Amino acid sequence: QKEVEQNSGPLSVPEGAIASLNCTYSDRGSQSFFWYRQYSGKSPELIMSIYSNGDKEDGRFTAQLNKASQYVSLLIRDSQPSDSATYLCAVNRNYQLIWGAGTKLIIKP
Amino acid sequence: GAVVSQHPSWVICKSGTSVKIECRSLDFQATTMFWYRQFPKQSLMLMATSNEGSKATYEQGVEKDKFLINHASLTLSTLTVTSAHPEDSSFYICSAPRLAGEPDTQYFGPGTRLTVL
Numbered sequence: 001q002k003e004v005e006q007n008s009g010p011l012s013v014p015e016g017a018i019a020s021l022n023c024t025y026s027d028r029g030s031q032s033f034f035w036y037r038q039y040s041g042k043s044p045e046l047i048m049s050i051y052s053n054g055d056k057e058d059g060r061f062t063a064q065l066n067k068a069s070q071y072v073s074l075l076i077r078d079s080q081p082s083d084s085a086t087y088l089c090a091v092n093r094n095y096q097l098i099w100g101a102g103t104k105l106i107i108k109p
Numbered sequence: 110g111a112v113v114s115q116h117p118s119w120v121i122c123k124s125g126t127s128v129k130i131e132c133r134s135l136d137f138q139a140t141t142m143f144w145y146r147q148f149p150k151q152s153l154m155l156m157a158t159s160n161e162g163s164k165a166t167y168e169q170g171v172e173k174d175k176f177l178i179n180h181a182s183l184t185l186s187t188l189t190v191t192s193a194h195p196e197d198s199s200f201y202i203c204s205a206p207r208l209a210g211e212p213d214t215q216y217f218g219p220g221t222r223l224t225v226l
Contacts, residue, residue, distance in 0.1 A: 042220065043217040044202075044217055046213065088153070097155075097215070099152045
């Protein structure tokens with residue numbers, strides 16, 4: 001079992017709809033969780049970090065964390081074509097980031 | 110905001126040559142920097158943790174003698190791919206946390222695309 005798992009996609013979502021990205025992790029002791037966006041040929045950029053159970057909202061983005069289920073998700077409201085990218089989930093382990101394989105998101109105009 | 114730069118952004122070399130990639134933190138000091146490798150359509154793979162003034166910590170399966178890391182100052186870490194071969198062709202990315210031990214203060218360099226012919 002991989003430490004951080006994501007569906008590789010691609011996930012295709014119509015413009016203006018809500019995109020839902022999911023991630024599960026295996027280490028119950030994990031405390032910090034991150035969502036990064038990576039455009040093709042570019043390095044990752046941080047979108048959201050979340051540390052506590054529940055929802056955290058930042059603009060069109062909402063991160064959700066459920067530690068009991070070892071599950072973290074990212075919702076993107078009012079999806080735009082510019083949101084098309086690969087979204088990487090990362091979990092902090094001993095001050096290093098453990099990465100999921102990423103989900104490719106395609107927003108269809 | 111904090112910026113991490115990498116140089117070069119891309120490099121093409123012949124098989125058997127060595128290539129040096131620089132990673133610089135431009136407006137903060139980084140006692141630790143991370144080096145990642147990313148193959149097409151795959152996620153980031155941590156290669157090593159670069160520590161200022163001491164030896165780098167390599168991940169399992171990464172050859173220390175092939176991927177030489179030097180963190181000579183608080184703003185510069187270098188990765189040298191020695192005797193490069195086509196299978197070393199990849200996207201190499203460095204990152205540095207502004208605050209040690211705080212991954213969400215981690216800034217990524219723009220990456221270096223290495224192509225070995």
